Each structure stands twice: as C-alpha cells, then as structure tokens.
Amino acid sequence: MRFSKLLKPAAAATAFAAILLAALLNTSPRVKATDDDDDNSNDSRIQRGLDIAPVHLNLEGKNRALVGLGSYIVNATVPCNECHGAGPAINQFLPGDNPYFGQTAVINPAAYLGGGRDFGAPVPGSAHIISRNLTPDKTGLPEGGRTFGEFVQIMRTGVDLDHLHPTCAIGPSGPIVNTGCIPAPFNGDLLQTMPWPGLRNLTNHDLRAIYEYLSAVPCVAGPPTPSPLHNDCQ
Numbered sequence: 001m002r003f004s005k006l007l008k009p010a011a012a013a014t015a016f017a018a019i020l021l022a023a024l025l026n027t028s029p030r031v032k033a034t035d036d037d038d039d040n041s042n043d044s045r046i047q048r049g050l051d052i053a054p055v056h057l058n059l060e061g062k063n064r065a066l067v068g069l070g071s072y073i074v075n076a077t078v079p080c081n082e083c084h085g086a087g088p089a090i091n092q093f094l095p096g097d098n099p100y101f102g103q104t105a106v107i108n109p110a111a112y113l114g115g116g117r118d119f120g121a122p123v124p125g126s127a128h129i130i131s132r133n134l135t136p137d138k139t140g141l142p143e144g145g146r147t148f149g150e151f152v153q154i155m156r157t158g159v160d161l162d163h164l165h166p167t168c169a170i171g172p173s174g175p176i177v178n179t180g181c182i183p184a185p186f187n188g189d190l191l192q193t194m195p196w197p198g199l200r201n202l203t204n205h206d207l208r209a210i211y212e213y214l215s216a217v218p219c220v221a222g223p224p225t226p227s228p229l230h231n232d233c234q
C-alpha cells in the first residue's frame with residue numbers, strides 16, 4: 001500500500017519526463033522540417049498549385065513548375081479571380097457550389113479570369129473601374145496577347161497600357177467629368193483598384209510564374225468586339 005503510494009508520484013514524474021523528452025525530440029525534427037520546407041518551398045507550392053488549379057491547364061510547351069507555382073500564387077495567395085472573374089460575383093462559382101452560401105466551392109470555368117467585374121466609379125459620373133480579361137487569346141499569350149515584358153511593366157508600375165480611362169481634361173470650371181475619364185487626383189494612366197502597389201514587390205520569378213500560369217488557362221472570349229474584354233480565342 002505504502003509502496004504503491006510512493007510509486008504513484010514517481011510514475012507520474014517518469015511519465016512527465018517521458019512527455020517532455022518526446023516533446024524535445026519532436027521539436028528538433030519539426031524545426032528541421034520547417035527549414036527543409038523553406039529550402040524547398042517552391043516544390044510543395046508547385047504541387048499544391050497544380051492540384052488546386054480550378055480549370056483544365058494547357059501545359060503544352062509550358063514550364064510545368066512555373067505553371068504550378070503560378071497557380072499557387074493566383075489561386076491560393078492573391079485571389080486574382082475574386083476580382084477578375086467574368087461578370088458579377090455570383091458568376092464566379094457554379095450554381096449550388098458557392099462557398100459564400102455555405103456550399104462547396106466550385107469555380108465556374110466559363111468566368112475564370114475573364115474580367116468584367118464592375119467596381120463602380122471612383123467619382124460619381126466618371127468612368128467605372130472594370131477588371132480586365134487575363135486569359136490568353138489565340139496567340140497563346142495571356143491578357144489577350146501581352147508579352148512578358150509588358151506584363152512585368154504593368155505589374156511593377158500599374159500603368160494602363162490600354163488607356164481605358166484617361167484623366168479628365170481640366171475645363172474652365174474644373175475637371176470635365178464624363179463617362180470615359182476619371183478626374184484628378186486619380187491618375188487615369190494608372191490602373192485603379194488593381195492591387196499593383198503590393199503586387200509590384202513580387203520577385204521576377206513569381207511574376208514569370210504568374211505569367212506562365214495565365215498562358216495555360218483556357219481562353220475566355222468575353223463580350224464581342226469592340227469591348228476591351230473581348231478575346232479572339234481562335
């Protein structure tokens with residue numbers, strides 16, 4: 001009786017020591033695993049990116065690793081499709097598969113990165129800010145045929161190479177606000193709403209990966225010409 005009473009705390013202490021030891025032993029491999037993850041972070045991201053791509057990818061002639069990393073960035077970190085999905089937000093997911101309704105999320109491939117989300121006018125009466133079609137056209141280049149050089153320029157400087165909403169001209173009674181321009185202090189030469197002030201800090205490698213991924217997604221034709229959202233798919 002007495003002996004076992006003494007034994008209990010001893011057993012408890014041993015158990016505690018064992019847990020402590022296990023925890024200590026566990027710590028070092030875990031720290032190591034984290035380091036390894038950091039070293040090879042791109043490998044796991046590439047695989048995850050390929051796994052989560054919501055549309056069929058055309059990998060022909062593409063660098064698979066870049067496409068995978070690009071998919072990881074575009075789908076898991078910066079939600080490009082949240083703004084660049086075609087049409088209103090409700091179109092982003094298939095009917096019955098809207099995560100915001102508490103349903104499983106299934107992206108609508110017909111709207112994926114097709115552009116056309118309307119963010120309204122920065123000033124009442126001025127041009128509306130509408131996201132652009134990022135999918136490749138028949139040339140196979142993303143964003144309706146943009147070169148990588150142009151893509152990098154856009155992402156690093158926010159310049160609107162399409163000049164869709166110039167700064168309103170200044171008239172005698174102040175800025176002339178019409179439906180096609182945006183007044184100062186907004187700079188009409190720059191993309192608005194598009195989060196380039198943060199995205200411009202991405203590495204060249206990450207931008208290359210995004211570009212490679214955007215060239216692998218299916219073409220979305222969008223509305224007919226002369227809409228700037230139109231893409232010639234064939």
Ligand code: HEC
Nearest residue numbers: 078079080083129130131132154161190191192193194195
């Ligand atoms: C918060 C919403 C939002 C997010 C997130 C977003 N964009 Fe945009 N993006 C826009 C809008 C809006 C425009 C058009 C802006 C304008 O007309 O002033 C745009 C424009 C662009 C353009 C210029 C297209 C052209 O034809 O010149 C590119 C390229 C672009 N986005 C790429 C991306 C990529 C790549 C991502 C994800 C990594 C992304 N965007 C995420 C809203 C967004």
